[in-house]
Amino acid sequence: MFFKSKEAMRILLLLTFGITSCTPSEVTRADEAFSGDSAYVYVEKQLASGPRYPGAPGRPAFQEWLEHELTQLGWVVVQQSFEYKGAALVNFIASHPHNEGTAPIILAAHYDTRRFADRDAWHEDQAVPGANDGASGVAILLELARVFTEYSPSHDLVLVFFDGEDQGRIEEWDWAVGSQYYVDHLTLDPSAVVIVDMVGDHDLNLPYERSSDPDLVASIWATGQELGFEQFMYEPGPSLIDDHIPFIQKGIPAIDIIDFTYPQWHTTADQLDKVSAESLGVVGKTLERWLIEFASEDRTTR
Numbered sequence: 001m002f003f004k005s006k007e008a009m010r011i012l013l014l015l016t017f018g019i020t021s022c023t024p025s026e027v028t029r030a031d032e033a034f035s036g037d038s039a040y041v042y043v044e045k046q047l048a049s050g051p052r053y054p055g056a057p058g059r060p061a062f063q064e065w066l067e068h069e070l071t072q073l074g075w076v077v078v079q080q081s082f083e084y085k086g087a088a089l090v091n092f093i094a095s096h097p098h099n100e101g102t103a104p105i106i107l108a109a110h111y112d113t114r115r116f117a118d119r120d121a122w123h124e125d126q127a128v129p130g131a132n133d134g135a136s137g138v139a140i141l142l143e144l145a146r147v148f149t150e151y152s153p154s155h156d157l158v159l160v161f162f163d164g165e166d167q168g169r170i171e172e173w174d175w176a177v178g179s180q181y182y183v184d185h186l187t188l189d190p191s192a193v194v195i196v197d198m199v200g201d202h203d204l205n206l207p208y209e210r211s212s213d214p215d216l217v218a219s220i221w222a223t224g225q226e227l228g229f230e231q232f233m234y235e236p237g238p239s240l241i242d243d244h245i246p247f248i249q250k251g252i253p254a255i256d257i258i259d260f261t262y263p264q265w266h267t268t269a270d271q272l273d274k275v276s277a278e279s280l281g282v283v284g285k286t287l288e289r290w291l292i293e294f295a296s297e298d299r300t301t302r
């Protein structure tokens with residue numbers, strides 16, 4: 001349906017970005033290590049705690065596990081606790097001691113899962129397991145945390161795990177509550193913000209989200225296509241409310257990498273078997289490469 005334009009755009013992107021934006025030594029580095037299989041295990045481990053919505057029984061165990069995983073990898077974790085409509089919410093912010101600058105790249109995902117599966121025809125009063133909607137993004141961040149412990153990406157990377165993204169319209173909650181709080185209290189001056197959400201679908205297709213920063217879209221999509229990942233389709237997808245919006249509203253370049261075509265979205269069928277290690281690998285390897293290349297550019301001009 002989009003073959004002709006996609007192929008043409010792929011070639012254009014390769015010519016525009018692939019050759020001019022990075023030196024050969026950066027492109028051919030052989031030690032990239034993001035593993036889709038490892039990321040998949042991170043999804044599996046999150047699901048073992050059950051749903052992760054505010055107040056969920058398994059949520060404290062999940063939060064403890066998340067902090068433990070990051071700490072064990074050498075990351076320093078700060079909990080940003082706050083209250084929203086009487087509920088205790090907490091964002092987890094992780095940085096690595098080898099990061100020293102002041103204009104980091106923020107890579108973020110929401111870890112909360114939706115309290116009610118309100119798009120489920122039969123179980124709308126049950127919670128969403130959140131294998132793709134929640135766990136897939138967190139898994140990408142954790143696997144990148146592992147990779148960038150093994151070698152320095154030579155730039156500043158901050159990983160943020162947002163709470164309160166996915167309870168919109170339940171008991172009059174807003175969407176993206178955790179990211180809004182984070183942005184309202186931001187002390188960093190990030191050069192770019194990358195959100196990953198719902199990126200584990202077996203049938204992964206990534207048209208770009210329309211509110212996302214166009215330069216970041218072009219740069220990341222070109223990287224994905226350089227790696228041969230045609231899932232990065234350089235064509236407009238939906239316009240969504242997600243954790244990138246509070247950053248954009250504050251004038252910070254932000255992007256939402258999301259495959260919104262997911263039949264199990266906000267249903268009880270959003271389970272482990274709907275997630276693909278290969279798809280996680282497509283997104284994770286692209287971000288790994290992009291983070292290395294982006295860091296090598298002169299970010300003072302951004």
Ligand SMILES: [Zn+2]
Pocket residue numbers: 114133166266
């Ligand atoms: Zn959701």
